[in-house]
Amino acid sequence: MIEEIRTQxxxxxxxxxxxxxxxxxxxxxxxxxxxxxDDLNQLVLEPRYPLPVVLSKLQKQFRDANFGIxxxxxxxxxxxxxxxxxxxxSDRLYLIGFTCSAEQAKMCYCADPFPAIEQWPKAExxxxxxxxxxxxxxxxxxxxxxxxxxxxxxxxxxxKCIKCYGCRDICPVCFCEACSLEDPQWVEPGxxxxxxxxxxxxxxIHMTTRCVSCRQCELACPSEIPLTVLYDLIREDVSxxxxxxxxxxxxAAPPLSLTLSDAPMKSDLV
Amino acid sequence: MEYRNIQxxxxxxxxxxxxxxxxxxxxxxxxxxxxxxxxxxxxxCIKGWNAHSFVHHEDRLKVPLIRENGEFREASWEEAxxxxxxxxxxxxxxxxxxxIGVLASAKCTNEENYLLQKFTRSVIGTNNIDHCAxx
Numbered sequence: 001m002i003e004e005i006r007t008q009x010x011x012x013x014x015x016x017x018x019x020x021x022x023x024x025x026x027x028x029x030x031x032x033x034x035x036x037x038d039d040l041n042q043l044v045l046e047p048r049y050p051l052p053v054v055l056s057k058l059q060k061q062f063r064d065a066n067f068g069i070x071x072x073x074x075x076x077x078x079x080x081x082x083x084x085x086x087x088x089x090s091d092r093l094y095l096i097g098f099t100c101s102a103e104q105a106k107m108c109y110c111a112d113p114f115p116a117i118e119q120w121p122k123a124e125x126x127x128x129x130x131x132x133x134x135x136x137x138x139x140x141x142x143x144x145x146x147x148x149x150x151x152x153x154x155x156x157x158x159x160k161c162i163k164c165y166g167c168r169d170i171c172p173v174c175f176c177e178a179c180s181l182e183d184p185q186w187v188e189p190g191x192x193x194x195x196x197x198x199x200x201x202x203x204x205i206h207m208t209t210r211c212v213s214c215r216q217c218e219l220a221c222p223s224e225i226p227l228t229v230l231y232d233l234i235r236e237d238v239s240x241x242x243x244x245x246x247x248x249x250x251x252a253a254p255p256l257s258l259t260l261s262d263a264p265m266k267s268d269l270v
Numbered sequence: 271m272e273y274r275n276i277q278x279x280x281x282x283x284x285x286x287x288x289x290x291x292x293x294x295x296x297x298x299x300x301x302x303x304x305x306x307x308x309x310x311x312x313x314x315c316i317k318g319w320n321a322h323s324f325v326h327h328e329d330r331l332k333v334p335l336i337r338e339n340g341e342f343r344e345a346s347w348e349e350a351x352x353x354x355x356x357x358x359x360x361x362x363x364x365x366x367x368x369x370i371g372v373l374a375s376a377k378c379t380n381e382e383n384y385l386l387q388k389f390t391r392s393v394i395g396t397n398n399i400d401h402c403a404x405x
Contacts, residue, residue: 164316
């Protein structure tokens, strides 16, 4: 599959200004903007990095450039929510979607380890879909736990937080310039662990209708707090109650941002 | 138009977490944790996440400054080092080695800090050396 992707990247680079992907050299692996003429043998697919965050940063800096991205399922889901919230310009984007390896999908308990690219104006897809991925056992276990047990569990988990803000920094759908988690009115500066449960529930509330279950926050957490269990349960509730699945549909308006539809993210309206 | 990541080690504490410095057109703009590094395994603390912020900071000194009559003036490294050496020598002669203390830096490499303690103990002749990242 990787050879096929490299061929496509080489082909698209003749038309595009650059393609965001992962580059591996003897100095390490990290996100990279491939340009025409670069050594594409260095293009790899793993480990996972928050490539949509990188793309958004580049689109904002280079306003006229046409970029591509080599994206897996969760990246594309993130791009959907970011596009709706004006963090990605889909007109200036070419998607090269690929399916995750079975190992990667199982490690992530991912229900959608392949990108849904049909709705994107400029996109192509490489690879066959992976099936047979089991859901996160902790999420399933949670559904059988009492409210009291859940509260105790999260109390213990959030007690471990060292307030690195990594879950926010790595999150593709966390992009506000003024963050509530840095507002002393909500979060007392210098207090460790942060007050229970406000800090993490502010984040969780903001993740409602946004979280695309990419698990980047959980993997970045130095205290190994299973954040996506919380966000997955919220995702499920939102899906059951109002039928909205974050990352699924480029056209569906995000339910919590409806009043901003004329001028989303304008500072005078937020 | 260039974006790449440079893998390096976080300049703060002695943990040695690996970070990717995000570079856009030659300017360091952000940090990403190195996902597959055995030390931090994709995690960072709040200092690591912001390890890039001092690199292009406007308050950062770029040339040595010497204070004369209460005012700073720019100087060459040669001149600055000579002045420091002369004054350290003078203080050592007049008040003894233990009148001098040295503060090492978290922004240096291990090797530079090793050199500094060697300099403090063998050249200046005191054990008065400490470090802001002695966590």
